[in-house]
Amino acid sequence: MTDTDTKALLPAGLRDLLPPAAAFEASVVDRLVSHFAGFGFERVKPPLIEFEENLLAGTGAATAMQTFRVMDPMSQRMLGLRADITIQVARIATTRLKNAPRPLRLSYAGQILRVRGSQLHPERQFSQCGIELIGVDSPAADAEVVVTVASALAALGITGLSVDLNLPTLVPAVCDALHLTAEQRAEARTALDQKDAAAVAALGGPASDILGALLKACGSADTALDALRALDLPPVAAAERDRLAQVLDRVRADLPDVGLTVDAVENRGFEYHTGVAFSLFAKGAPGELGRGGRYLAGQEAGSTQEPAVGVTLFVDKVLDVAPQPEARPRLFVPAGTPLADRIRLRDEGWTVVAGLEPVEDALAEARRLDCDHAMVEGAPRAVG
Amino acid sequence: MTDTDTKALLPAGLRDLLPPAAAFEASVVDRLVSHFAGFGFERVKPPLIEFEENLLAGTGAATAMQTFRVMDPMSQRMLGLRADITIQVARIATTRLKNAPRPLRLSYAGQILRVRGSQLHPERQFSQCGIELIGVDSPAADAEVVVTVASALAALGITGLSVDLNLPTLVPAVCDALHLTAEQRAEARTALDQKDAAAVAALGGPASDILGALLKACGSADTALDALRALDLPPVAAAERDRLAQVLDRVRADLPDVGLTVDAVENRGFEYHTGVAFSLFAKGAPGELGRGGRYLAGQEAGSTQEPAVGVTLFVDKVLDVAPQPEARPRLFVPAGTPLADRIRLRDEGWTVVAGLEPVEDALAEARRLDCDHAMVEGAPRAVG
Known part of the structure; x- marks a missing residue:
């Protein structure tokens, strides 16, 4: 069989895991979920497919373009094949488990499907695994999720771990305080997304001073935090900064060996976050192993929303850096x-x-x- | 929240597994797959979705009515959401792993989806887990699969296990030898499927004698086998019977505590089997925990078919009878x-x-x- 034959067996972006890769993946997921369980995060398992409107509600809207849909001959309604599990866990927390005591700690592991891969990332089926801590809005909750997931990765034997902390609510808080127009905000956002200091300076007024300083305040956590503390931020933004500092202190105390960086203006992919957000990296891994942050769980209409913080690991990225166990003879x-x-x-x-x-x-x-x-x-x- | 609200969250036949059920399911699957691995069955993981034509080829045709389909915008071809994993494992064995040494021992565990549930079994998503032994056609191979899966269930702590062995190729062999017409065969099949001794007798000729005797030769393995041995079967049918006896001897030697029964005329659900087939039962379980048997792996067109024997466990049925582990404090x-x-x-x-x-x-x-x-x-x- 030629390579072409083999590839033609499956649609682009889908693949068979063969021995020993399939067993390795399963063992890594099992060890991650067991680690989470050891700290009270209990596993839930939502179905692969459910009503489209539930999958795409709230923060799920971001996956609308990536969700396979099928007509359900039984309900005569459209179903979606999940492109994300977080939204399902939030649904479970705010409906079936709404009377469970808070904080509610849940974990999950499973497969997701996406309609299209990109040229750089052609995969269309992913193994995801993560935790959610629901019902509490505090720096301790943010830190617990970061510490739990980073210690789970460390327990797999992954070295050179680092966490990049972001604060996607900081720039909006500054813009609010400065009463920027919608147009000015969009300009600021573009300039910051492109890390374009000149464009930030060109905004003029106090915005260029503060946002320019935020742009510079990126890098290792201590340096970045010192720079942020030196800034005369408006009250709401200052409170956000102080919260970030508290999260950092707690994470550092528990995980002195994990590298911590801060990028206070990073926003891409964090649009739905309502507080501290973060990405996980490891030495030798080209991309992030996972990402997470604070958000509001539950649909806006209907049930009440709840504060939540969670993280999702991209299992294939974790496998790239996790040491393989010795094969049994x-x-x-x-x-x-x-x-x-x-x-x-x-x-x-x-x-x-x-x-x-x-x-x-x-x-x-x-x-x-x-x-x-x-x-x-x-x-x-x-x-x- | 009322029960009605909760039910309306998900389409009929789909459900959320909550704590501690989700963790229990995962641990049972992990223990099964680890047991299989201990005896050389290596895990593979095919994708949830693939080209419809591959899913529905060969023995997969049985799932055609039960398979959700979606159009793939990337390949412009129809994809199927798998309603069975066996066919995927056979595809892997006969293509990607066609140069691996035989016998090839593979295991799998994963989710399948079905378009419709029945009134009795409304579920539409199932967790399946199983093994395939590919490339060898021998009683030793048949017995190894029965012994491996039954010992895996016993290792979970399930008691009162029994295996019902069937021989769906026996009746066709008898019909061939007696040169029955298509119409007579259909009548015989219906009579046997309904275990209707009077209708079998009404077939007349040597067919009613032999098929009537086969119908009676059901029950505990020793009695059934004695009855089958007493029959003057045509050569091909006699060879099938002798093969069943060899499989039984081997299973009994390894698993003296597992109940063994024989039903030589049972055929429903075994239409694709080419030799010994079997179902697994446990005391207290209303239905079967799994089923398996001998078949031909690979598509008729294209790659060469290979003899294979495998078994699929219905994980939710296994969970009904597996003892729950003690919860950690x-x-x-x-x-x-x-x-x-x-x-x-x-x-x-x-x-x-x-x-x-x-x-x-x-x-x-x-x-x-x-x-x-x-x-x-x-x-x-x-x-x-």
Whole structure:
């Protein structure tokens, strides 16, 4: 089979995970979710598909263009194939679990699908995994989510972790205080998104001073925070800055080995966040391993919204940097080896591959079956 | 929220798994797949969605009416949302892994979706998990799959396991040998499907004698096999019977505590099987926990077909009878407890629920958060 044949088996952006990649992915997800469970984040499992209007409500609107839709012959309504799980967890929290005590800590892991990949990221099915802490709006809650997810990644053996903290509400707070017009705000946003200091300076007035200073206040957390503290910010913006400082202090206390950076003007992808937001990075990983932040859970119409903070890990990015566990040694045992013996060998740490028919040369058969050992005269012998 | 509100959140047949059900399901699937891995069945993970024509090829045709379809804007072709994983694993085995040594042992676990539920079984999303042994046609291979899956269920703590073995190729072999017409075969099939001895007798000729005897030869494996052995079957049918006997002997040797029954005329749901087929039952479970059997893997057109035997477990049915693990005790720790201390307590076996703000009464707060212990004066104290 040529590569072209293999590729043509599946639509662009979809793939088969083969051995050992599929087992590695499952074990990493299991270890992440177990870590979360150890700190009280309990797993929920929403369905792959549900009413489109629920998937696309509130913060889900961002996924509208990326959601596969099918007509449901039973309800005669449109269903969406989830392109994100966070919105489903928020739905569960604010409906089925609305009477559960707060803070409500939930975790999830599952597959999502997207209609289109990009040239750079052609994948259309992703494995996602994350946590949500719902019902409390405090720096302690923000910090708990950052600490829980970063410590989960560290527990996988990932090194060189860093967290980039952002404050997408800071610039709007400054613009509000300065009574900028809609046009001025849009100009400021574009200039900041492009990290274009000249364009920020060209805004003129106090906006260019404050926003220019915010733009400069990016980098390692301590330097950035010192720069932010030196600024004479309007009251709401100052409160946001102080909150960021509190989150940083708490994260640093728990995770002294995790790198912390601040970019107070970063906004892309954080449009729905209502407070501190963050991205997770690791040494050697080209992109972020996950992202999260504060938002409002629940649909605007109907149930009351609740403050929430959560994070989603992009499992394939985590797999790129997580150390692979050592493979269990594979032991070939001859046909007819009783189950009890195979179980005993398995419990001793072997992957036990049984022969189906008698063979002349157990070592040769073991080699053919990618085993490193064969049972010969009642004992495992290396294939050599 | 009323029950009606809750139900209306999701389309019929789809549901949210809440704590602790979602974690229980994940742990059962993980234990099953780990058991399979211990005996050399390596995990693969095909995508949720792929070209309709591949999903519905060969044995997949049975799922055509149950498959959600969407148009892929990227390939301009129809995609199907898988209603079965077996067909995908067979595709992987006969294409991407066609050069891997045989027998090829693969496992899988994942979600499937179906367009319609029935009145009795309204579910439309299922968790499936199973194994396939590909490339060998032998009683040893059949027996290995039965033994591997039954021992996996036993390892979950499920008791009163039994396996009902079927031989859907036996009746056709008899009909061939007797040169029955298509009409006579259809009559015989209907009579046998309805276990209608009178209708079988009414077929007349040697067909009513042999098929009537087969119909009677159902029940506990030893009795059924004795009855089958006493029959003067045509050669091909006799070979099928002997093969069933060999499979039974091997399964009984490895699993003396698992009940074994035989129904040699059962055919429903086994239309695609080319040899021994089987269903798994447990005491107290109303329906089967899984089913499997021998088939031909691979599409008829294109790649060469290969002999294969596999089994699929219906995870929700397994959950109904698997003992729930004891819940970890939940410990409330006051706000500000350092991560290192929380990790130590987690490693000691607690689920550690951290306070976010200082509280006056740690025991009362623990109770409010469904914890059974609270950290008081540096030690866990029962909430009482």
